[in-house]
Amino acid sequence: MSALTPPTDMPTPTTDKITQAAMETIYLCKFRVSMDGEWLCLRELDDISLTPDPEPTHEDPNYLMANERMNLMNMAKLSIKGLIESALNLGRTLDSDYAPLQQFFVVMEHCxxxxxxxxxxxxxxxxxxxxxxxxxxxxxPEAAEITASVKDLPGLKTPVGRGRAWLRLALMQKKLSEYMKALINKKELLSEFYEPNALMMEEEGAIIAGLLVGLNVIDANFCMKGEDLDSQVGVIDFSMYLKDGNSSKGSEGDGQITAILDQKNYVEELNRHLNATVNNLQAKVDALEKSNTKLTEELAVANNRIITLQEEMERVKEESSYILESNRKGPKQDRTAEGQALSEARKHLKEETQLRLDVEKELEIQISMRQEMELAMKMLEKDVCEKQDALVSLRQQLDDLRALKHELAFKLQSSDLGVKQKTELNSRLEEKTNQMAATIKQLEQSEKDLVKQAKTLNSAANKLIPKHH
Structure with missing residues (x-):
């Protein structure tokens, strides 16, 4: 695309860059994904305490790549485990509409x-x-059949669509783990496609390949002729795996609210990135429209130039025919001068013909550029529409999270009210207990007095008894 763009000061975005910007809708650098049993926890990197040892900053590319590798590995673990458990509980062959299976392919695509x-x-x-x-x-060699089948599918037009079809066929063949292990073991071949610190080049890739062995126990069947694998948007649905990371039995309500707030912050961050992406795409659309307008103007100028050259060529042909006719009828002494004029006219005609050919070539190039621009515009409009749909879905999820937050806050207030009532009841019971203790003490004192009186009476009775005898 860069070789065909007209000379201008503003760089024109390529089709693949536009597609890449529209497809990359997962942002894992801002958060750290950690495993809490069988669940996923998201924590902002700024909230995680660091050890006193010097560590790379969050802006270090190696640190960000390592964090992304860990995030993707954790997501792959959860996706594969959830897919196996749900498939075994379902007890039937899986198809392309099965949500855990769709999420598995999205995670594998990001890996x-x-x-x-x-x-x-x-x-x-x-x-x-x-x-x-x-x-x-x-x-x-067994994978040659899958590759040939992918290339023969009529509906696939992009490399991304072929890659997605290959993953589905490999899963149906129950050879995905074997193929991935064979690919990861050949680091010298992968280095042509991946950076040195990519997931496929590091230990996390081998771990994911080992986890894929468990998928051999499930059966899947896909009909890919009717699927639009080229334009699907690969967005990971974190709601299938998210759990609050600070929950406990004693403070369950506070832990749930904290988790909801963390998820809300993540969704808002993702929403902000999507808005920025939409704005960038809109700016690229405006740039493409300006470039298209300029190409249209240049095409009109080229058409006018071609018309002018055609008229001039017709005039030169008429002059040449007139000169030839004059040479036949005129005297011999004038033929030398007329021959020179004829050779000059032929030379001029040859130059004009070459110039016309050059202009026609330039016109063809401009037409092809315009067609590519129109195709890029269509793809960009489609991606923008898909991004807007994803943005609406995320906003709906955000509203649901806010409603859940309010509900939990109401429950927390109700529990606080119950705790206050119990505290007042305990204080009343303590007062009654104190009163009863005081009464018991009084009774004990009265008992002691009665015992003393009884002893006095007994002694008096004993004194009286001998007198009667």
Whole structure:
């Protein structure tokens, strides 16, 4: 695309960059994903206490890549485990509409995209995980059948769609773990496609490949002829895995509210990134419209130039025919001068013809550029619509989280009121207990007095008894 753009001061975005900006809707650098048993916890990096030892800053690319690898590995663990458990409980063959299976493919796609190098193509830079997957047939001969089937599918037009179809066919064949292990073991081949600190080049990739062995116990069946794998938006649904990380039996309400607030902050952050992406795409659309307008003007100028050259060529042809006719009829002494004029006219005609050919070539290039611009505009509009739909869905999730937060706050207030009532009842019981203790003491004192009186009476009775005798 850069080779066909007109000379201008404003850079024109390529189709693949636009597609990449629209597809990358997961932001894992801002949060750390940690495992809490069988659940997922999200914590902001700024809230995590660091050890006294010197560590890389959050802006360090190596630190961010390592954090992303850990996040993706944790997501893969949860996705694979949840898919296996739900599939065994379901007890039937899975299809493409099964939500845990869709999330598994989205997570695998993000794992394969992590750390991809940008390949320069005719249309610009391309980052697709289809290139590494094509290498599998060289390492495992059984994979050649899958690759051939993917290439023969009529509805696939992009490398991303072919990569998604390959993952589905490999899962149906129950060979996905074997293929991924064979690919990861060939680091020298993967280095052509991935950065050195990408997930597929590090230990996390081998761990994920080992976890994929468990998927051999499930049966899946896909009909990919009717699916639009090229334009699907790979967004991870964190609501399937999120759990509050600070819950306890004694403060269950506070822990749930904290978790809801963490999830709300994450969704708002994701919403902010999506808004920024939409604004960037809108700016790129405006730039493409300006470039398209300029190309239209240049095309009109080129058409006028071609018309002018055609008229001039017709005039030169008429002059040449007139000169030839004059040479036939005129005297011999004038033929030399007329011959020179004829050779000059032929030379001029040849130059004008070459100039016309150059203008026609330039016109063809401008037309092809305009067609590519229109195609990029259509793809961009489609991506913007999909992003807006995803944004509406996220806003709905945010509203649900806020409603849940209010409900939990109301429950917490109710529990606080009950605690106050119990405290007042305890204070009353303590007062009654104190009163009863005082009464008991008085009774004990009265008992002692009665005992003394009884003893006095007994002694008096004993004194009286001998007198009667």
């Amino acid at each position: 394969l995209k992590h750390g991809l190098k940008a390949k320069k193509t005719f249309l610009g830079q391309n980052k697709s995980f289809w290139g590494p997957l094509e290498l599998v047939e060289k390492l495992v």
